[in-house]
Amino acid sequence: MxxxxxxxxxxxxxxxxxxxxxxxxxxxxxxxxGFSPEERGRWIYSTATDPDSGAPIPYSGGMMMPMACADCHGIDGRGLRTPMFVSPDIRYRNLTDPQGMIEPNGSRGRTYHSDEEIRRAITEGIGPDGEPLSWPMPRWQLTDQQFRDLLAYLKALP
CATH class of the missing domain: 1.20.5 (Single alpha-helices involved in coiled-coils or other helix-helix interfaces)
Structure with a gap:
Protein backbone atom coordinates (compact mmCIF):
# COMPACT_ATOMS: atom_id res chain seq x y z
CA MET A 1 0.00 0.00 0.00
CA GLY A 34 2.86 44.52 -25.94
CA PHE A 35 6.26 44.83 -24.26
CA SER A 36 8.60 47.35 -25.83
CA PRO A 37 12.02 46.12 -26.95
CA GLU A 38 13.48 47.80 -23.85
CA GLU A 39 11.08 45.91 -21.55
CA ARG A 40 11.82 42.64 -23.34
CA GLY A 41 15.54 43.39 -22.96
CA ARG A 42 15.11 44.00 -19.25
CA TRP A 43 13.38 40.62 -18.98
CA ILE A 44 16.30 38.91 -20.74
CA TYR A 45 18.87 40.86 -18.69
CA SER A 46 17.13 40.03 -15.40
CA THR A 47 16.12 36.41 -15.98
CA ALA A 48 18.28 34.95 -18.82
CA THR A 49 15.05 33.59 -20.29
CA ASP A 50 13.19 34.29 -23.50
CA PRO A 51 10.32 36.72 -22.89
CA ASP A 52 8.03 34.81 -25.29
CA SER A 53 8.57 31.21 -24.24
CA GLY A 54 10.06 31.56 -20.77
CA ALA A 55 12.75 29.08 -21.86
CA PRO A 56 16.29 29.62 -20.57
CA ILE A 57 18.61 31.23 -23.10
CA PRO A 58 21.39 28.72 -23.88
CA TYR A 59 25.00 29.62 -23.19
CA SER A 60 28.42 28.06 -23.04
CA GLY A 61 31.56 28.84 -21.07
CA GLY A 62 31.67 31.32 -18.25
CA MET A 63 30.22 30.57 -14.85
CA MET A 64 29.33 26.94 -14.20
CA MET A 65 25.78 27.66 -13.05
CA PRO A 66 23.38 29.65 -15.21
CA MET A 67 23.06 33.25 -14.15
CA ALA A 68 21.38 36.29 -15.64
CA CYS A 69 23.29 39.39 -16.73
CA ALA A 70 21.99 41.24 -13.67
CA ASP A 71 23.50 38.64 -11.33
CA CYS A 72 27.01 39.69 -12.36
CA HIS A 73 26.58 43.24 -13.68
CA GLY A 74 23.87 44.48 -11.30
CA ILE A 75 20.32 45.41 -12.22
CA ASP A 76 21.57 48.89 -13.11
CA GLY A 77 24.37 47.55 -15.36
CA ARG A 78 27.08 49.37 -13.40
CA GLY A 79 28.97 46.19 -12.46
CA LEU A 80 29.44 44.35 -9.21
CA ARG A 81 32.28 43.32 -6.93
CA THR A 82 32.06 39.68 -5.85
CA PRO A 83 34.51 37.49 -3.92
CA MET A 84 35.49 35.78 -7.20
CA PHE A 85 35.58 38.66 -9.71
CA VAL A 86 34.71 42.27 -10.43
CA SER A 87 32.36 42.81 -13.35
CA PRO A 88 32.45 45.91 -15.55
CA ASP A 89 29.86 48.61 -16.11
CA ILE A 90 28.02 47.46 -19.26
CA ARG A 91 25.71 50.41 -19.77
CA TYR A 92 25.78 51.25 -23.48
CA ARG A 93 27.10 54.74 -22.90
CA ASN A 94 30.07 53.34 -20.95
CA LEU A 95 30.82 50.59 -23.46
CA THR A 96 30.85 53.07 -26.35
CA ASP A 97 32.59 55.98 -24.60
CA PRO A 98 35.14 57.33 -27.14
CA GLN A 99 37.67 57.85 -24.30
CA GLY A 100 37.39 54.15 -23.39
CA MET A 101 35.01 52.48 -21.02
CA ILE A 102 35.61 53.11 -17.34
CA GLU A 103 36.94 49.86 -15.89
CA PRO A 104 36.10 48.65 -12.37
CA ASN A 105 39.45 49.99 -11.11
CA GLY A 106 38.68 53.47 -12.49
CA SER A 107 41.08 53.27 -15.44
CA ARG A 108 39.98 53.67 -19.06
CA GLY A 109 39.71 50.53 -21.13
CA ARG A 110 38.46 49.44 -24.51
CA THR A 111 35.79 51.17 -26.57
CA TYR A 112 33.10 49.25 -28.40
CA HIS A 113 32.74 51.00 -31.76
CA SER A 114 29.64 49.20 -32.99
CA ASP A 115 26.65 47.19 -31.85
CA GLU A 116 28.19 44.24 -33.69
CA GLU A 117 31.26 44.42 -31.42
CA ILE A 118 28.95 44.35 -28.40
CA ARG A 119 27.14 41.36 -29.87
CA ARG A 120 30.46 39.57 -30.34
CA ALA A 121 31.34 40.21 -26.70
CA ILE A 122 28.02 38.77 -25.52
CA THR A 123 27.90 35.78 -27.88
CA GLU A 124 31.59 34.94 -28.37
CA GLY A 125 33.29 36.47 -25.33
CA ILE A 126 35.58 38.60 -27.52
CA GLY A 127 36.30 42.25 -26.72
CA PRO A 128 36.56 45.06 -29.28
CA ASP A 129 40.33 44.59 -29.43
CA GLY A 130 39.93 40.93 -30.41
CA GLU A 131 41.05 39.67 -27.00
CA PRO A 132 38.97 37.22 -24.94
CA LEU A 133 36.89 38.66 -22.11
CA SER A 134 37.39 37.48 -18.52
CA TRP A 135 36.57 33.85 -17.68
CA PRO A 136 33.23 34.49 -15.92
CA MET A 137 31.62 35.87 -19.11
CA PRO A 138 29.28 33.28 -20.69
CA ARG A 139 28.83 33.03 -24.45
CA TRP A 140 25.07 33.56 -24.81
CA GLN A 141 23.30 32.00 -27.78
CA LEU A 142 20.96 34.90 -28.45
CA THR A 143 18.58 35.11 -31.37
CA ASP A 144 18.67 38.30 -33.43
CA GLN A 145 15.49 39.48 -31.67
CA GLN A 146 16.86 38.71 -28.21
CA PHE A 147 20.04 40.65 -28.98
CA ARG A 148 18.10 43.67 -30.30
CA ASP A 149 15.92 43.65 -27.18
CA LEU A 150 18.88 43.30 -24.82
CA LEU A 151 20.73 46.09 -26.62
CA ALA A 152 17.66 48.34 -26.32
CA TYR A 153 17.75 47.80 -22.55
CA LEU A 154 21.49 48.48 -22.29
CA LYS A 155 20.99 51.70 -24.28
CA ALA A 156 18.19 52.79 -21.93
CA LEU A 157 20.22 52.37 -18.73
CA PRO A 158 21.06 55.81 -17.30
Whole structure:
Protein backbone atom coordinates (compact mmCIF):
# COMPACT_ATOMS: atom_id res chain seq x y z
CA MET A 1 0.00 0.00 0.00
CA UNK A 2 2.77 2.49 0.88
CA UNK A 3 4.52 1.76 -2.44
CA UNK A 4 1.34 2.68 -4.33
CA UNK A 5 1.06 5.91 -2.36
CA UNK A 6 4.69 6.75 -3.16
CA UNK A 7 4.13 6.14 -6.89
CA UNK A 8 0.96 8.24 -6.78
CA UNK A 9 2.77 11.06 -4.95
CA UNK A 10 5.59 11.04 -7.50
CA UNK A 11 3.11 11.01 -10.37
CA UNK A 12 1.18 13.93 -8.89
CA UNK A 13 4.42 15.85 -8.34
CA UNK A 14 5.45 15.32 -11.97
CA UNK A 15 2.05 16.32 -13.31
CA UNK A 16 2.03 19.39 -11.06
CA UNK A 17 5.52 20.43 -12.15
CA UNK A 18 4.62 19.96 -15.80
CA UNK A 19 1.45 21.97 -15.29
CA UNK A 20 3.35 24.82 -13.64
CA UNK A 21 5.85 24.82 -16.50
CA UNK A 22 3.08 25.07 -19.07
CA UNK A 23 1.30 27.78 -17.09
CA UNK A 24 4.58 29.68 -16.71
CA UNK A 25 5.30 29.50 -20.43
CA UNK A 26 1.79 30.65 -21.29
CA UNK A 27 1.96 33.43 -18.72
CA UNK A 28 5.28 34.68 -20.07
CA UNK A 29 3.79 34.75 -23.59
CA UNK A 30 0.84 36.68 -22.27
CA UNK A 31 3.10 39.04 -20.34
CA UNK A 32 5.50 39.73 -23.21
CA UNK A 33 2.73 40.78 -25.60
CA GLY A 34 2.86 44.52 -25.94
CA PHE A 35 6.26 44.83 -24.26
CA SER A 36 8.60 47.35 -25.83
CA PRO A 37 12.02 46.12 -26.95
CA GLU A 38 13.48 47.80 -23.85
CA GLU A 39 11.08 45.91 -21.55
CA ARG A 40 11.82 42.64 -23.34
CA GLY A 41 15.54 43.39 -22.96
CA ARG A 42 15.11 44.00 -19.25
CA TRP A 43 13.38 40.62 -18.98
CA ILE A 44 16.30 38.91 -20.74
CA TYR A 45 18.87 40.86 -18.69
CA SER A 46 17.13 40.03 -15.40
CA THR A 47 16.12 36.41 -15.98
CA ALA A 48 18.28 34.95 -18.82
CA THR A 49 15.05 33.59 -20.29
CA ASP A 50 13.19 34.29 -23.50
CA PRO A 51 10.32 36.72 -22.89
CA ASP A 52 8.03 34.81 -25.29
CA SER A 53 8.57 31.21 -24.24
CA GLY A 54 10.06 31.56 -20.77
CA ALA A 55 12.75 29.08 -21.86
CA PRO A 56 16.29 29.62 -20.57
CA ILE A 57 18.61 31.23 -23.10
CA PRO A 58 21.39 28.72 -23.88
CA TYR A 59 25.00 29.62 -23.19
CA SER A 60 28.42 28.06 -23.04
CA GLY A 61 31.56 28.84 -21.07
CA GLY A 62 31.67 31.32 -18.25
CA MET A 63 30.22 30.57 -14.85
CA MET A 64 29.33 26.94 -14.20
CA MET A 65 25.78 27.66 -13.05
CA PRO A 66 23.38 29.65 -15.21
CA MET A 67 23.06 33.25 -14.15
CA ALA A 68 21.38 36.29 -15.64
CA CYS A 69 23.29 39.39 -16.73
CA ALA A 70 21.99 41.24 -13.67
CA ASP A 71 23.50 38.64 -11.33
CA CYS A 72 27.01 39.69 -12.36
CA HIS A 73 26.58 43.24 -13.68
CA GLY A 74 23.87 44.48 -11.30
CA ILE A 75 20.32 45.41 -12.22
CA ASP A 76 21.57 48.89 -13.11
CA GLY A 77 24.37 47.55 -15.36
CA ARG A 78 27.08 49.37 -13.40
CA GLY A 79 28.97 46.19 -12.46
CA LEU A 80 29.44 44.35 -9.21
CA ARG A 81 32.28 43.32 -6.93
CA THR A 82 32.06 39.68 -5.85
CA PRO A 83 34.51 37.49 -3.92
CA MET A 84 35.49 35.78 -7.20
CA PHE A 85 35.58 38.66 -9.71
CA VAL A 86 34.71 42.27 -10.43
CA SER A 87 32.36 42.81 -13.35
CA PRO A 88 32.45 45.91 -15.55
CA ASP A 89 29.86 48.61 -16.11
CA ILE A 90 28.02 47.46 -19.26
CA ARG A 91 25.71 50.41 -19.77
CA TYR A 92 25.78 51.25 -23.48
CA ARG A 93 27.10 54.74 -22.90
CA ASN A 94 30.07 53.34 -20.95
CA LEU A 95 30.82 50.59 -23.46
CA THR A 96 30.85 53.07 -26.35
CA ASP A 97 32.59 55.98 -24.60
CA PRO A 98 35.14 57.33 -27.14
CA GLN A 99 37.67 57.85 -24.30
CA GLY A 100 37.39 54.15 -23.39
CA MET A 101 35.01 52.48 -21.02
CA ILE A 102 35.61 53.11 -17.34
CA GLU A 103 36.94 49.86 -15.89
CA PRO A 104 36.10 48.65 -12.37
CA ASN A 105 39.45 49.99 -11.11
CA GLY A 106 38.68 53.47 -12.49
CA SER A 107 41.08 53.27 -15.44
CA ARG A 108 39.98 53.67 -19.06
CA GLY A 109 39.71 50.53 -21.13
CA ARG A 110 38.46 49.44 -24.51
CA THR A 111 35.79 51.17 -26.57
CA TYR A 112 33.10 49.25 -28.40
CA HIS A 113 32.74 51.00 -31.76
CA SER A 114 29.64 49.20 -32.99
CA ASP A 115 26.65 47.19 -31.85
CA GLU A 116 28.19 44.24 -33.69
CA GLU A 117 31.26 44.42 -31.42
CA ILE A 118 28.95 44.35 -28.40
CA ARG A 119 27.14 41.36 -29.87
CA ARG A 120 30.46 39.57 -30.34
CA ALA A 121 31.34 40.21 -26.70
CA ILE A 122 28.02 38.77 -25.52
CA THR A 123 27.90 35.78 -27.88
CA GLU A 124 31.59 34.94 -28.37
CA GLY A 125 33.29 36.47 -25.33
CA ILE A 126 35.58 38.60 -27.52
CA GLY A 127 36.30 42.25 -26.72
CA PRO A 128 36.56 45.06 -29.28
CA ASP A 129 40.33 44.59 -29.43
CA GLY A 130 39.93 40.93 -30.41
CA GLU A 131 41.05 39.67 -27.00
CA PRO A 132 38.97 37.22 -24.94
CA LEU A 133 36.89 38.66 -22.11
CA SER A 134 37.39 37.48 -18.52
CA TRP A 135 36.57 33.85 -17.68
CA PRO A 136 33.23 34.49 -15.92
CA MET A 137 31.62 35.87 -19.11
CA PRO A 138 29.28 33.28 -20.69
CA ARG A 139 28.83 33.03 -24.45
CA TRP A 140 25.07 33.56 -24.81
CA GLN A 141 23.30 32.00 -27.78
CA LEU A 142 20.96 34.90 -28.45
CA THR A 143 18.58 35.11 -31.37
CA ASP A 144 18.67 38.30 -33.43
CA GLN A 145 15.49 39.48 -31.67
CA GLN A 146 16.86 38.71 -28.21
CA PHE A 147 20.04 40.65 -28.98
CA ARG A 148 18.10 43.67 -30.30
CA ASP A 149 15.92 43.65 -27.18
CA LEU A 150 18.88 43.30 -24.82
CA LEU A 151 20.73 46.09 -26.62
CA ALA A 152 17.66 48.34 -26.32
CA TYR A 153 17.75 47.80 -22.55
CA LEU A 154 21.49 48.48 -22.29
CA LYS A 155 20.99 51.70 -24.28
CA ALA A 156 18.19 52.79 -21.93
CA LEU A 157 20.22 52.37 -18.73
CA PRO A 158 21.06 55.81 -17.30
Missing amino acids: SRNLLVLAILLLLVGTLGLGIIGALASRQISR
